[in-house]
Amino acid sequence: MAAAKRPALPVILLANDLLDGDVVFAAGDANGLRWSRDPGAALVGDDDATADRLDAFAAAELGNQQVVDAYLVDVAIEDGVPVPRHYRERMKTTGPSIRRDLGKQAELPLAQAFLRA
Amino acid sequence: MPLLDRHGAKAEIWTRSEGAAIDNLSHALVDWAVLPEALAQKTRDQRIGVIIPNTVRIPELKLLMRQLSLIAISFPSFGDGRGFSLARLIRNHGFTGTLRASGPLIVDQFAYALACGFDEVELPEASAARQPVEQWVNALGQISHGYQRGYGDSGNILDRRRSARLKHAAAG
Amino acid sequence: MYRYDEFDERFVRERVTQFRDQVGRRLSGSLTEDEFKPLRLKNGVYLQLHAYMLRIAVPYGTLSSKQMRQLALIGERYDRGYGHFTTRTNLQFNWPKLRDIPDILDLLADVEMHAIQTSGNCIRNVTADHFAGVAQDEVEDPRPTAELIRQWSSLHPEFDYLPRKFKIAVTGAEHDRAVIKAHDIGLRILRHPDTNEVGYEVIVGGGLGRTPMIGKVVREFLPKADLLAYLEAIMRVYNLEGRRDNKYKARVKILVHEIGTEEFSRRVEEEFARLDGPSVNADPAEVARIAAYFAPPAYEALPATSGAFEAARAGNPDFARWVETNLTPHRQPGYAALTISLKPIGAPPGDATSEQMRVVADLADEFSLSEIRVTHAQNLVLPHVKLSDLFAVWQRLGEAELATANAGLITDIIACPGLDYCALATARSIPIAQALAQRFADPVRQKEIGVLNIKISGCINACGHHHVGHIGILGLEKRGIESYQITLGGDATENAAIGEILGPGLAAEDVPDAIERIVSVYLAQRQSGESFIDNVRRIGLAPFKAAFQDSNREVSHAVA
Numbered sequence: 039m040a041a042a043k044r045p046a047l048p049v050i051l052l053a054n055d056l057l058d059g060d061v062v063f064a065a066g067d068a069n070g071l072r073w074s075r076d077p078g079a080a081l082v083g084d085d086d087a088t089a090d091r092l093d094a095f096a097a098a099e100l101g102n103q104q105v106v107d108a109y110l111v112d113v114a115i116e117d118g119v120p121v122p123r124h125y126r127e128r129m130k131t132t133g134p135s136i137r138r139d140l141g142k143q144a145e146l147p148l149a150q151a152f153l154r155a
Numbered sequence: 156m157p158l159l160d161r162h163g164a165k166a167e168i169w170t171r172s173e174g175a176a177i178d179n180l181s182h183a184l185v186d187w188a189v190l191p192e193a194l195a196q197k198t199r200d201q202r203i204g205v206i207i208p209n210t211v212r213i214p215e216l217k218l219l220m221r222q223l224s225l226i227a228i229s230f231p232s233f234g235d236g237r238g239f240s241l242a243r244l245i246r247n248h249g250f251t252g253t254l255r256a257s258g259p260l261i262v263d264q265f266a267y268a269l270a271c272g273f274d275e276v277e278l279p280e281a282s283a284a285r286q287p288v289e290q291w292v293n294a295l296g297q298i299s300h301g302y303q304r305g306y307g308d309s310g311n312i313l314d315r316r317r318s319a320r321l322k323h324a325a326a327g
Numbered sequence: 328m329y330r331y332d333e334f335d336e337r338f339v340r341e342r343v344t345q346f347r348d349q350v351g352r353r354l355s356g357s358l359t360e361d362e363f364k365p366l367r368l369k370n371g372v373y374l375q376l377h378a379y380m381l382r383i384a385v386p387y388g389t390l391s392s393k394q395m396r397q398l399a400l401i402g403e404r405y406d407r408g409y410g411h412f413t414t415r416t417n418l419q420f421n422w423p424k425l426r427d428i429p430d431i432l433d434l435l436a437d438v439e440m441h442a443i444q445t446s447g448n449c450i451r452n453v454t455a456d457h458f459a460g461v462a463q464d465e466v467e468d469p470r471p472t473a474e475l476i477r478q479w480s481s482l483h484p485e486f487d488y489l490p491r492k493f494k495i496a497v498t499g500a501e502h503d504r505a506v507i508k509a510h511d512i513g514l515r516i517l518r519h520p521d522t523n524e525v526g527y528e529v530i531v532g533g534g535l536g537r538t539p540m541i542g543k544v545v546r547e548f549l550p551k552a553d554l555l556a557y558l559e560a561i562m563r564v565y566n567l568e569g570r571r572d573n574k575y576k577a578r579v580k581i582l583v584h585e586i587g588t589e590e591f592s593r594r595v596e597e598e599f600a601r602l603d604g605p606s607v608n609a610d611p612a613e614v615a616r617i618a619a620y621f622a623p624p625a626y627e628a629l630p631a632t633s634g635a636f637e638a639a640r641a642g643n644p645d646f647a648r649w650v651e652t653n654l655t656p657h658r659q660p661g662y663a664a665l666t667i668s669l670k671p672i673g674a675p676p677g678d679a680t681s682e683q684m685r686v687v688a689d690l691a692d693e694f695s696l697s698e699i700r701v702t703h704a705q706n707l708v709l710p711h712v713k714l715s716d717l718f719a720v721w722q723r724l725g726e727a728e729l730a731t732a733n734a735g736l737i738t739d740i741i742a743c744p745g746l747d748y749c750a751l752a753t754a755r756s757i758p759i760a761q762a763l764a765q766r767f768a769d770p771v772r773q774k775e776i777g778v779l780n781i782k783i784s785g786c787i788n789a790c791g792h793h794h795v796g797h798i799g800i801l802g803l804e805k806r807g808i809e810s811y812q813i814t815l816g817g818d819a820t821e822n823a824a825i826g827e828i829l830g831p832g833l834a835a836e837d838v839p840d841a842i843e844r845i846v847s848v849y850l851a852q853r854q855s856g857e858s859f860i861d862n863v864r865r866i867g868l869a870p871f872k873a874a875f876q877d878s879n880r881e882v883s884h885a886v887a
Contacts, residue, residue, distance in 0.1 A: 056354075057426045059379035103353065106360050107374060125809070126746060126753075130376055134747035136675055136757045140407055140422075141377050233362060234448065236488025240566045243485055247601070261362050263349065270484035285357050297345040299337060302478040304555075305606045306485070312334040312478070313613055320612055 044089060045112035050080040050120050051092040052130060053099070053108035061130045061142070062105060064092055071095045073105065077131035077142065078119050078149045083110070116151040128152070157283035158255075160275040161295060164288045169204050169225060177201060184225065187211065194222050206257065209237040213244045220250045227277065230258025239271040246272035262286050262294045269295070270306040328389050328698060329474050329620045331439045338481070339436040342443060346370050347429040369449060369487070371417075371442030372428055375750045381423045382445040383435060387455035387473035387497070388416035388701040392688040395699055397438040399684035405431055410684070412669060412677045414741060414792050415494070416454050416701040417445055421748055443481055448489045450480035450562075454496045456504040457702040460621060461710050463658050467516045467525055469499035471618040472554065475609055479555055486562045490569035491577035493562075494534075501821065506703055508542045508823035509533040509795055511579045512561060519548055526550045531561060531591065532583030535789035539825045540580040543588040545595060551614070553599075556607045560599035564591070624696045624711060629661025633714035646721055648770060649732035654717070661714055664700075667707040667724060668731040668739060672768045675757045676742045677705030686727040694720050703792075703819075704741055704780075706734065737779040737846070738764040741792055745785025745802060746809075752785035754802025754809035759783055759838055766839040767846075776846055779859040780819070795819040797860045798845060799826040800838065811838050815845065815871055816863045827868055829875040844874040 051064035055073070062073040063080035071081065071091070083089040089110060096108035111127045113120035122128045131152045133141015142148055158165045169184040175192035177183035184204040185193040197203050204225030207216070220226075226245060228238040242254050256268045257277040268276060276291070302312045331339075346366075353363040371382040383398070390398075398418055402410050405427050406420040413419055423431060435441055445452055453476045455469040456462065476495055480486070486493075498505040499516040507513025513530035527549045533542030549557050565579045568586075583591045640647045655664040667687060670676050679687070691699045691709055694716045700708035712720060724730035733739045740763060743749065745756030760783055767773060782796030786803075793799030799814035811833050814826030833841055846859075848870050853862045863871070 054374055054378075058424045059374065059377075059422075061377060100360070101356075103356055124807070126376075129746060133377055134757075135755060136747050136761065234365060234488055235571055236448075236486070237567055237571075239485045239488065240563050243563070261358065261366075262352070263345075263366055264488070267484035267487060285359075286352075287357075290352065290357065293348075297348065298341050298482060300334070301482055301484065302338075303483055304608075305603075312338070313609055315334060316332070316613060316616070317610055320616075 045110055047086070047089060048082050048084040048113055048115070048120065049089055049092065049110040050077075050082060050113050050122075051096055051108060051110055052077075052080070052127070053096065053105035056103055056106050064095055073099070075142070076146055076148075077152060080113075080120050082113065082115070082120050116154075117149065119149040119151045121151050156257075156280065157278050157288075158275055159278075159288055159291055161269060161292070163292055165275060177203065182224070184227065190219065194219065197222070204253070204255075207241075209235065209241055211241070213241075213248060216245065217248055220245070220248065220252075223250070223252055225253040225255060226250065227255040227257045228273075230256055230260055233259050233261050233264060239267060242268070242272040262290045265291050265294050266298065270301070270303075270308060272307070328391060328470075329386075329617065335439070335478075336436075339439070339441045339443070340433075342370075342441065342482075343429055343432040343436055346432060350425065350429060365447050365488075367425075368447035369444050370428070370432065371445040372423075372425065373446060373750075375421065375748055376746070377748065378422045379425055379428070380748070381420045381428060381431065381442060382413070383418045383420070383440060383442050384445050384452045385416050385418055385440075385701050386477050387453055387459065387470045388457050388703075389459075389470065390699045390701065391438075392691040392697040392699065394438045394440055395684050395688040395691070397434060397440070399681035399688070401431055401434055402681040402684070408682075409678055409680045411675070411744060412679065412701050412705045412707070414703050414705065414743070414790060415452055416457070416703055417452055418701070419744070421744070446492075447487075448491050448493075449487045450476075450483065450489075450493045450495065452494075453477050453480070454494075454505055454510075454703060456498050456500060457700040457708050458504060458655060458664055458710070459499060459700075460623065461655075461657050461659070461662075461664050462500050462502075462504075463656055464500045464502050465658070466501075466518060467499045468618075468621050469497035469505070469514075469516055470621050471614065472499075472514065472516065472527075473497045474617050474620075475554070475614060476558065479558070479609075483562075486566055489562075489566055490571050491574070493565070493579070503819075503821040503823075504702075506792070506795065506819045506823075507533070508821070509535055509539075509792070509819065510542065512558070513542050517548070524550065527554065529557065529561075531595075532580040532588070533823070534578050534580040535792060535794045536578070537575050537787050538581065538584075539789065539794040540584060541823045541825065542580075543583060543591075545583075545588065545592045552608055552611060553604060555609055556602045556604050557595070557599050559607055560595045560602060563598055564594045568594075623659070624698075626659045626662065626711070627713070629659075629713065629715075631660040633661065636714040636717055639718035643718075645732070646718060648774070649721055649730055650717065651774075652732045652736060653734040655708075657711075659711075663712055663714055663717065664708055664710045665712050665717065665720065666702070666734040667709065667729050668733050669706050669729075670733055670739050670764065671728050671731045672738060672764045673761050674728075676740050676760050679707075683727050683729060686723065686729065690720055690723055704739065706739070732770065733773060735778045735780070736773045737767045737776050737781060738773060740764060740781045740783060741796065742783040743785050743791035745783075745791075749785060751788055752802070753787070753804045754785050754811065755835075756783040756785035756791060756800075756802055759800060759802070759811065759835060762835075762839050763842060766843070776850070777858055779846070781842070782817070792819065793817070794825045795823065796826060797863070798842065803832060805832050809835055811835060813838075813841055813845075813875065815868055816860070818860060829868070829872055841875060844877065845871055848874045 065074040065079040175189035202224040373380040453473040496510040515528040529546040530542035695709035742760040746752035783800040784791035784793040795817040817826030818824040
């Protein structure tokens with residue numbers, strides 16, 4: 039399958055957990071990557087090498103039936119947290135705008151930067 | 156390529172010919188494009204099978220069907236369901252030979268394929284590796300009977316209801 | 328309503344077992360996500376923005392109170408305590424986990440429900456008139472036909488891998504409340520003008536989305552007995568010849584458009600003529616068996632008017648207002664069909680909490696012979712209520728915020744879930760609906776405006792049916808922000824029409840003003856008693872376009 043053009047750096051990797059459906063973000067460091075439900079924990083890929091690592095993690099996790107629909111998203115760093123540039127992807131970090139009592143905005147201590155956008 | 160029917164794995168008796176060169180193969184499988192040529196060469200002891208794309212129209216096929224022992228319908232992807240209708244038409248037009256579905260079908264389509272008139276399924280290696288034969292045979296029992304009449308299931312729900320009605324009427 | 332026999336019961340149970348097995352094969356890697364996706368879609372399981380979504384079938388929009396209670400329970404146990412009724416009269420839960428869905432499907436099977444083929448490239452839920460069986464203008468109840476098609480289309484071996492989705496709707500009345508002309512197949516039950524025999528007018532090739540089209544009559548009269556054979560012929564032509572090269576050109580409407588109605592009809596008739604009716608059609612006894620479930624219920628013999636009802640109406644202006652908007656005349660004297668609006672001002676259209684579902688179920692048991700309907704306008708109906716009971720029902724509905732007196736009015740807005748939930752959406756739709764409802768909330772003003780259907784879609788797929796709204800709103804993206812295109816003059820009835828675009832897209836905050844301008848033009852131009860849509864048809868789009876452009880000039884459109 040032809041690879042979609044990589045979004046502009048910096049990027050984060052997000053996906054949906056296969057069994058639960060929750061939106062998850064690739065987090066971690068040089069030693070290893072794991073999935074987190076907290077967008078604030080997402081590892082920021084600000085160079086091609088890290089973005090490559092994220093891509094490889096996505097492929098492995100898709101292949102291992104851990105997640106579905108994994109893709110890189112371009113972000114802007116606000117107050118130190120990676121906020122997706124596009125409003126659709128921002129929606130994935132918070133939950134429905136018309137039900138502030140549902141989704142990550144209700145379940146997690148989300149950084150203000152996500153809620154403000 | 157792995158082959159199976161409702162009983163499980165099946166040995167392949169057909170040999171894919173190079174173009175129309177059927178030589179003296181007992182069971183020669185040729186491409187649609189060279190079929191007329193192949194049929195012209197066929198001896199009485201030879202069986203000819205053809206691989207057709209799922210875009211072939213019945214009028215094109217009808218006159219040739221009588222000379223064929225096997226028709227293999229290509230499924231370019233499992234999501235392309237044209238082969239099911241084509242198989243149905245081929246059967247409706249009187250073909251009694253072997254009907255083969257050839258392509259990356261999934262287990263969950265097996266019952267449909269058989270209902271539409273296919274006898275066997277031929278899979279690409281990768282497909283077959285992920286979906287062992289037991290899964291295919293297993294899948295057949297998952298839905299006991301469907302609602303549709305005329306798809307090879309004499310136990311279909313509408314006909315069962317009818318029999319029950321007639322039995323009830325006879326008893327009553 | 329229909330009751331499963333042992334065959335129906337076993338069918339849905341086996342389907343659940345099959346889905347469990349499919350999930351197992353997905354988890355083991357036997358099935359790729361690409362292969363699993365259509366399998367889960369055919370059990371109503373979508374992957375949305377925040378979570379999976381489960382779309383449960385409500386066949387032809389008919390529910391029993393017992394079924395409604397089960398939906399309430401599922402919502403509480405496996406979701407967030409609410410569900411969303413859709414424009415195809417199904418119910419969606421927005422937060423189920425895939426791991427729980429087989430158990431949910433089992434709970435549904437317990438009450439003769441399922442999520443079979445509510446998505447995927449197959450024949451979808453068959454919808455019908457929400458006033459079926461009770462409407463005064465009905466020739467024949469469309470639901471027995473819909474139920475027969477439901478069974479015939481379920482797990483159809485030949486037609487489960489179509490080029491694209493396939494939607495069928497049936498109406499049994501002259502006035503089309505089922506939007507049949509915007510469906511892949513629309514069936515209208517009618518009597519033959521000469522013989523008075525009951526049969527179907529068959530309309531093919533309607534559909535909304537990227538290229539909206541009104542369906543074309545392909546057969547003016549099809550004898551009832553030939554239904555399944557004729558459907559088989561249509562489906563076979565479509566399955567073989569529908570486009571598979573381009574997802575956006577794969578519906579049957581494109582095929583009909585490209586080869587022409589006459590040629591399409593010819594191919595169908597040719598295939599139909601070839602089929603052996605007796606081996607394919609349902610025998611009349613089966614049709615009668617199904618129809619018997621939809622026989623009129625045990626109504627009481629009542630006078631056409633009710634003193635208690637009239638007195639309540641005279642004595643309570645709020646009740647009177649609700650009666651005026653939410654009541655539909657019933658063919659049985661002394662009864663009415665009432666619409667439960669799921670559009671309280673400022674709330675997401677079509678949503679109901681589990682508590683509200685239970686209220687509706689209880690009211691149905693007490694006052695509506697345990698039957699409930701779902702409409703394509705995302706409202707509910709209690710179809711068999713005695714006039715003398717209406718006041719009590721209204722009071723109970725009011726306690727649960729289910730008594731909004733706006734059925735068919737400007738605040739009875741249809742909106743898809745949009746970008747707040749849906750992975751396909753390009754913009755949000757619910758906040759637009761909320762803002763408009765709030766702007767036009769005043770009941771006196773709503774009454775003055777009269778019937779005006781606003782329909783909002785959050786993307787080109789048009790699940791909000793915006794193309795056939797009197798006013799349609801389509802949410803797109805323009806330069807990184809949400810942008811809303813307004814259309815005018817759509818119609819979802821027998822006078823089906825696709826709305827025309829009024830002008831360039833607007834920012835969300837500018838939409839209410841734009842709608843105000845449109846309404847002002849109508850109020851200024853209407854002739855006595857003329858409805859909004861009649862006015863639009865009479866005076867044309869020009870006056871509305873002018874007003875729309877005026878409102879654009881005054882607004883500075885913020886660009887990121």
